[in-house]
Amino acid sequence: MNTVAVVEDNADNRLLLQAILDGLYEVVEYENGVDALAGLAAHLPDLVLLDISLPGMDGNEILARIRADETLRRLPVIALTAHAMAGDREKYLAAGFNDYITKPIVDETLLLGAMEKWIAAGRAGTI
Amino acid sequence: MTDTTESTGGDNELPSTDATALDRLKRFGGGKLLGEMISLFIVAAPERIAAARAGLDAHDANATEMALHSLKSSSAQLGAMKMQRLSEAGERLAHGGSLDGVDSIVQDLAREFPRIQQWLETSRNAETPQ
Numbered sequence: 673m674n675t676v677a678v679v680e681d682n683a684d685n686r687l688l689l690q691a692i693l694d695g696l697y698e699v700v701e702y703e704n705g706v707d708a709l710a711g712l713a714a715h716l717p718d719l720v721l722l723d724i725s726l727p728g729m730d731g732n733e734i735l736a737r738i739r740a741d742e743t744l745r746r747l748p749v750i751a752l753t754a755h756a757m758a759g760d761r762e763k764y765l766a767a768g769f770n771d772y773i774t775k776p777i778v779d780e781t782l783l784l785g786a787m788e789k790w791i792a793a794g795r796a797g798t799i
Numbered sequence: 800m801t802d803t804t805e806s807t808g809g810d811n812e813l814p815s816t817d818a819t820a821l822d823r824l825k826r827f828g829g830g831k832l833l834g835e836m837i838s839l840f841i842v843a844a845p846e847r848i849a850a851a852r853a854g855l856d857a858h859d860a861n862a863t864e865m866a867l868h869s870l871k872s873s874s875a876q877l878g879a880m881k882m883q884r885l886s887e888a889g890e891r892l893a894h895g896g897s898l899d900g901v902d903s904i905v906q907d908l909a910r911e912f913p914r915i916q917q918w919l920e921t922s923r924n925a926e927t928p929q
Contacts, residue, residue, distance in 0.1 A: 684839040684873050691828030725868050754872035776876040
């Protein structure tokens, strides 16, 4: 079973993702950027779901550190965010996220489809 | 549960709640997930309103924005539509660096929350007969 790292500070969002991903992925949770970066380096997942608004180090900074790290740089990373204003999608993709899913999660098939797509791309080495 | 909405007046007569959000949570994880999400929200929402108020008291636009951003997301996931709209309006103001007008929005959130709590608890109890 593929492993997905969820970086999310809100317990309700972590609980929701656990329910959606239950039985499909092994889920590893991190509540902040420091723990996430240490955990990702120790146990490389197949994909990262990364919240943007995190206390301390935000999702953009975590992504920048992932992309600057030789071990982590090819990880598929999907932004999972309630920032859904015009232009946000383009902004996050330009920053280096592979995909962008907005909260609240209304259609879980969009999330699961994006995860499947980018895990396959990661395995194919096309990231 | 149906896709009914409830209007509580004001706020341009837009609905206060959206029961389809609760149906969606049940689809994701059954009544267990719905109950747990409601329980978390009932605890976390007042904390986030308090954090937004503390940010206002400290003239800290970033802290206010973060608190309202989290509240917006959780409110939307649980169908608390008026709370979502209020949180988003406050978040936008704080994001622009201005806290003018945010105080009244936070007061509106504090007034709306008990109504939402009652609606969610009723919905949860309907799923799990006491």
